[in-house]
Amino acid sequence: DTEVTQTPKHLVMGMTNKKSLKCEQHMGHRAMYWYKQKAKKPPELMFVYSYEKLSINESVPSRFSPECPNSSLLNLHLHALQPEDSALYLCASSQDRAGSNQPQHFGDGTRLSIL
């Protein structure tokens, strides 16, 4: 059982739709991450939040908009996505971002398909 919960598990949307992905953790972690993973590839970092503040944006297109309402929740708002955005979106959390020695705990992801 994963301690990082992502909803929904699957999402199909058109290119003009607006939708949101949700991630929740109750481990008291203060760093949260969004990754994108294409088939047969490793995860690619998109965003890092540390203490509810955006600390890293890996030059992600503005059609992806992250939000961290509190220390347990992380959202990814989607708008006007392209077919190439179809992928598995993974959320992760770690105790804090004070160094890369913090193991990241991953959710099971949201499988996103853009029509």
Add this chain to the structure above:
Amino acid sequence: AQSVTQPDIHITVSEGASLELRCNYSYGATPYLFWYVQSPGQGLQLLLKYFSGDTLVQGIKGFEAEFKRSQSSFNLRKPSVHWSDAAEYFCAVGAGTASKLTFGTGTRLQVTL
């Protein structure tokens, strides 16, 4: 910048046989090293990690890994593979003060009965 190489894209082993998955890293100082496993349709699960100290680290599910600084390697081993170990395995390195993990390209493990 750090990098990770997993030379084997796909490995097939028989159930009960031993397993070694290779991982080589590139980083100027002592890296933080991780092995993750991903089953189909699921997220990544942390198998084990190395930060410092004993170079042989034990993880979950009977896995272990050995850090060899002279070879810049962090190979994953298991003495006897089970069919349920079939999955994708990722080696990753974290370095510096950023919260970035650099992943290898992964090794797909197939287990034959």
